[in-house]
Amino acid sequence: MAEIQSLARGLKILNLLEHARNGMGTTEVANQLSIDKSSASRLLHTLANYGFVEQDEDTSRYSLGPQLVTLGQHLLNRITLRDHARPYLHELVDKTGECAHLAIQAQKQTLYIDQVESTAALRVESEIGTLSPLHCTALGKVMLAFGDCRLPDEFKTFTHRTVTDRSTLEAQLAQTELRGYAIDDEEYNYGVRCVAAPVYDHRGALVGAIGISGPAGRVTLERIDEFGAVVKNTAQALSARLGFDAKLRSSSHGE
Amino acid sequence: MAEIQSLARGLKILNLLEHARNGMGTTEVANQLSIDKSSASRLLHTLANYGFVEQDEDTSRYSLGPQLVTLGQHLLNRITLRDHARPYLHELVDKTGECAHLAIQAQKQTLYIDQVESTAALRVESEIGTLSPLHCTALGKVMLAFGDCRLPDEFKTFTHRTVTDRSTLEAQLAQTELRGYAIDDEEYNYGVRCVAAPVYDHRGALVGAIGISGPAGRVTLERIDEFGAVVKNTAQALSARLGFDAKLRSSSHGE
DNA sequence: AACTTCTGTTGCGTATAGTGCAATATCCGT
DNA sequence: ACGGATATTGCACTATACGCAACAGAAGTT
Numbered sequence: 001m002a003e004i005q006s007l008a009r010g011l012k013i014l015n016l017l018e019h020a021r022n023g024m025g026t027t028e029v030a031n032q033l034s035i036d037k038s039s040a041s042r043l044l045h046t047l048a049n050y051g052f053v054e055q056d057e058d059t060s061r062y063s064l065g066p067q068l069v070t071l072g073q074h075l076l077n078r079i080t081l082r083d084h085a086r087p088y089l090h091e092l093v094d095k096t097g098e099c100a101h102l103a104i105q106a107q108k109q110t111l112y113i114d115q116v117e118s119t120a121a122l123r124v125e126s127e128i129g130t131l132s133p134l135h136c137t138a139l140g141k142v143m144l145a146f147g148d149c150r151l152p153d154e155f156k157t158f159t160h161r162t163v164t165d166r167s168t169l170e171a172q173l174a175q176t177e178l179r180g181y182a183i184d185d186e187e188y189n190y191g192v193r194c195v196a197a198p199v200y201d202h203r204g205a206l207v208g209a210i211g212i213s214g215p216a217g218r219v220t221l222e223r224i225d226e227f228g229a230v231v232k233n234t235a236q237a238l239s240a241r242l243g244f245d246a247k248l249r250s251s252s253h254g255e
Numbered sequence: 256m257a258e259i260q261s262l263a264r265g266l267k268i269l270n271l272l273e274h275a276r277n278g279m280g281t282t283e284v285a286n287q288l289s290i291d292k293s294s295a296s297r298l299l300h301t302l303a304n305y306g307f308v309e310q311d312e313d314t315s316r317y318s319l320g321p322q323l324v325t326l327g328q329h330l331l332n333r334i335t336l337r338d339h340a341r342p343y344l345h346e347l348v349d350k351t352g353e354c355a356h357l358a359i360q361a362q363k364q365t366l367y368i369d370q371v372e373s374t375a376a377l378r379v380e381s382e383i384g385t386l387s388p389l390h391c392t393a394l395g396k397v398m399l400a401f402g403d404c405r406l407p408d409e410f411k412t413f414t415h416r417t418v419t420d421r422s423t424l425e426a427q428l429a430q431t432e433l434r435g436y437a438i439d440d441e442e443y444n445y446g447v448r449c450v451a452a453p454v455y456d457h458r459g460a461l462v463g464a465i466g467i468s469g470p471a472g473r474v475t476l477e478r479i480d481e482f483g484a485v486v487k488n489t490a491q492a493l494s495a496r497l498g499f500d501a502k503l504r505s506s507s508h509g510e
Numbered sequence: 511a512a513c514t515t516c517t518g519t520t521g522c523g524t525a526t527a528g529t530g531c532a533a534t535a536t537c538c539g540t
Numbered sequence: 541a542c543g544g545a546t547a548t549t550g551c552a553c554t555a556t557a558c559g560c561a562a563c564a565g566a567a568g569t570t
Contacts, residue, residue: 007553071273260527293560
């Protein structure tokens with residue numbers, strides 16, 4: 001489809017300015033886009049008229065304007081985690097063939113917010129709205145490993161696999177943090193394995209987790225790392241979608 | 256200066272979409288801007304190509320896109336409160352003729368971040384970087400009234416006007432909250448009155464306060480409400496500048 | 511199910527609107 | 541005061557975005 005050239009150029013300018021620490025001058029912008037100074041000047045003026053960029057009165061250099069904050073903020077307010085997670089849950093189902101879940105942390109427990117069932121396996125009934133423990137579900141372990149709440153005092157037992165020893169669990173969480181996804185190996189329901197990864201919002205705060213769960217016969221221990229990678233990647237894509245910038249978390253190099 | 260029409264139209268579309276709860280259709284956009292459907296369609300496509308809007312695959316309606324979040328967020332990271340407050344401090348000086356200050360809360364105290372001196376009165380020396388108590392300065396009272404920290408246990412006395420009685424101070428803070436600005440009536444320094452109002456960031460959190468201070472002879476009790484209104488308005492303008500949406504705080508009607 | 515009546519997208523001729531060149535104006539460093 | 545940067549404005553040209561109209565698809569109506 002044909003692009004509107006001048007609009008596209010304006011938008012390109014905004015993208016350029018994102019990475020310019022101290023703003024950019026007209027000529028600089030023109031060179032980057034291989035357009036004439038005059039065109040750049042006029043485009044910048046138009047952007048400035050609507051508050052998308054602003055010009056420093058002294059240096060006459062341009063940088064991003066407050067309108068972007070306004071629009072971005074409004075947008076974030078509209079976003080409900082659930083709405084945005086849904087396509088990613090579908091993606092998980094498509095790629096793994098298993099049931100996908102979205103959960104957040106509530107009242108020191110795992111609250112299931114959404115579920116997308118795989119067409120093949122309908123053995124797991126809907127768990128939306130239910131609360132589960134943190135220590136024995138993949139989604140809950142994500143909260144523990146990547147969130148900022150401390151471990152509960154008691155660990156209830158559900159299966160013979162449920163980890164109830166504090167130090168063992170802590171070791172699992174450390175491992176979870178390292179590899180970027182959590183595993184529930186029949187620790188909550190017999191015959192069900194789960195894999196989950198963290199979802200961050202635009203501020204870099206943990207807002208929830210997404211993951212898959214399926215019968216141990218299909219979600220085998222051999223394939224679990226493969227599933228883990230898929231879940232992790234999908235969770236990262238969702239986080240990016242929510243405005244999360246990976247740089248926020250990995251390390252704090254930016255001044 | 257001549258505006259680039261197509262770019263301006265594109266930006267107008269973004270502004271339109273801000274207030275559209277469930278996005279807008281092509282025709283709707285076209286009508287609002289009094290342009291042809293085809294033009295609207297092409298503009299929207301271009302915006303979509305760069306992630307500034309996105310089209311729902313099912314309904315084919317358009318809404319604001321993730322790129323705005325990205326840009327807005329990047330911009331917020333660059334913002335330092337001080338840089339943005341400075342012109343507003345100048346504005347205060349211009350309008351009141353008194354010295355203007357910016358402060359944040361640090362270590363349960365008032366930390367002066369910036370100061371703009373009035374040309375007329377240079378009797379107050381620079382206080383940038385100094386810490387003052389919360390309970391007897393206008394800036395500090397703003398933190399107490401609008402922030403989320405609780406009252407200290409002890410209230411040191413500085414002048415005979417310093418309020419050291421807990422319930423009296425609480426009454427003052429309640430009044431402060433109601434009228435939107437705080438007053439220091441010679442409670443910290445003899446002969447100096449101050450007026451301050453809260454500054455909020457894009458999340459609606461209190462980030463600091465700005466205010467003016469001047470000799471009691473000029474900042475009279477009769478004129479103090481007049482000064483209060485000016486300070487309050489300026490603080491609100493600064494907050495808006497930081498991306499603060501008044502709706503965030505006033506009341507929580509939104510779903 | 512055939513019928514409107516909405517949508518959103520595409521082809522195309524036209525002329526407006528944006529472009530690049532060049533001139534001007536303004537600022538900075540020496 | 542001068543050279544070498546900037547950013548901005550005038551102007552002629554043609555490329556570009558525009559509106560019209562035709563098309564396709566969805567959603568209601570009868």
